[in-house]
Amino acid sequence: MNRIWPLTLRGTGALLLAVACFVFAGQLGVSELVYFALLLLAVLATSLASLYLVRRADAVRRTIGTDVAAVGRTSIVSVQVNVRTALPMPPGRWEDSLPHTLSGEASGVFPALASGLRADDRTVRLSYPITGVHRGVRPIGPLRITSTDPFGLARRRHVLRARTSVTVVPPVVDLPPISNLSGATGGILQATAEQPGQGADNLIARPHVPGDSMRRIHWRATAHRDELMVRQEEQEAAPDATVVLDRSLLRYASEALRAPGADPGFETAVTMCVSAATRLMRDGYVVEVIDTDGVPLTDPLGGDDVGEVDAMLTVFASITATRDDHLGGLPAQFTGATMGPLVLIVGRFDAADAALLAPVAHRSSLPALFAVAPVGDALDAAAAAGWRCATIDPEADLATAWHAVSDRGVSHVYG
Template sequence: MTGRGVSALLTGILLVIGANVLATPVLLYVAALLFALLVLAALFVFVPRRRAQVGRTVAADLLTVGDDTSVRVRVDLRTVMREPTGRWRDGLPAAVHGSATGPFPPDDVERIPGGATMTMSYPISGVRRGLASLGPLRLSTADPFGLFVRTDELGDVTPITIVPQVVPLPRLTDRTGRAGGTAQTSSHRLGQGADNLSPRRYVPGDSMRRIHWRATAHRGDLMVRQEEQESSPDALVVLDRAGARWVTAGGDTDFEAFDRAVMACASIAVHLVDNGFAVDVVDATGVLIGRLRGAEDERDGLLVSLAGTAPRSGERDHGLPAASEGHTVGPLVVITGAIDAADAGTLPHGGAGTPILITTAPGPDALSAAETQGWRAAALGDDPADAWADTGAGEPGSATADAGSAHGAQEAAHVR
């Protein structure tokens, strides 16, 4: 019952009282008219049965933080009466902003026997990474006098993934890792059939696409191209998810700082793979978060994994040495939260070609202690590109040149 309905009900009650006190029967007739009007309005609003199927189509497969997209809602409404009049509102999670409301029925209506099919659309923008849901659709209708309002929840929710933003970073100054270019491993690939320099006999497991037809015709046996020495650069990105490193002064989890770390992790991983590195993204205990070898699906998978990651509660995680143990090829990037000088001064990098430490909350002398250990260390603010440049890993003024690569990663979060 609306405020107008409550007023009508109270007025009817006062009229009944007044009719008895003043001995005026006409007031009873007016009160009876008001009560009848309330009953009819309630029947008009609440009696009709409604069945609806709701479907949503999001223009982007993955919504990136800071980007906009649109949502199309299709409602198949079945009712014995004409479709109700009111307003619709779609449920929006805190991770997105938008104006998901409008008049009902909308302008786009296709009437069919026993109901109607309606289509509404509204824009949304990503404001925070995460796994969320759109809906349910709420339909509010009222009687012609505005005495009662009925709100129906129609249909199910639709999942939506808001992935972290990938920003362009300055080009990596040390592309090969350790001095002299020795950070590229060499391997003899048998049975792989990659682009090669010399032919060899076919063995089970070789790709038929790599058959060397000219050598096969010359020797009379199946021959495949073999690469004598194949370059395989790699990089490791470690995202420290230990809960104790992401705690505010009040004891709460610092989700804002962790979100900045996740954005830096995604940007650095995509930047490294665009620079020719095979990239593994792990947490401090060595658990794999994502693996990048240049395919768009791999980038999507990493971004989806990072969209749902969160700090782990519990004691401080001492797994950083385990994550970097044995990594001696290419860049090693560790992204962490609060770290003091003692931890930074004992953090091993295993002789990595380019050890980089990025922290959202460095303690006093933590950065200098890390640099003494051979790390390129920097504090992470709002822009990962600034921290990347502060480590000395990026060429000054080269972020614009790599903007196309980052843009390509952003396109992976849209409809391909």
């Protein structure tokens, strides 16, 4: 039956029978049919009154089993509904509206209730599973409850418009540790000295650049290399690492600007970004996650703090592409810097980009580049410049791609 029509199939039949009784009572002259028709109408009116006058759903409250939902993971939504009814309430149906960022069976049988007028005595508890489909912050609701009267003649649809916002964060892929690269990356296994002259085994020499103090000149290395060299202390424990996410719309589909989850390529880049940042933090690094213009996308991560990871994921739940392209300005941000691991995630990547980024690779102890859509031999050119490269697409195994950066060169990784 039409949802607007307040009578069930049984109630509609009773109404038609009442009308037929009125018609045949006049034609056949049987007055008893009139009384029977009036009785049917009275029962229908009572059924409608029992639904609209003495029964109502007052409030709904939802809680989610986890603080946030994640793409590809299942959470449980618990729903509490307060219902007032002066008459017994037979079983009905309920349905909760889910946004496109979630999937699940948000419907079922609404249980029968005994009579009562106190809302706190009539709390119905429901639950259903949800699975994250796309990133984003979207509301669940409204909740619709379809109930009938005790005779099953009339139907009412309660709409509880209270909504509950649900944050769907990107998934964090469990990447393998880079502990086997700790010596190359300046990782947590290295012990260093702060002052020149202490711990000589930890001192290295590098070419002199303008601004270096003359007191830091390494005379032995200068004589050996026949060029001016200065002392440089290696990184301490808990060194810095940087993860750069290129969000330029020029490198992704136009849908990446519209809403989270719209472009599979951009979603792959976001997932790789948060997964790499989490992995580096667990390996003992203080991780800074930035855009290509140098602006931090979230607070630095450090100390294996789960709360910091959750805060980062919440930020990335709603992040989208931008119209600006700052990839060409990335080398200027690291001029004169000596960094630990540098992870760069880009979308479309061509030979011109590889040439622009060539100077950056030599500033990092572990320069890793992940491209969603490399063009031609762009990654070969980047690898020749010192980058450790891997190709990822929306179907790629990101853990395999991450492991591939341990070998210098290019690794094309597909799902």
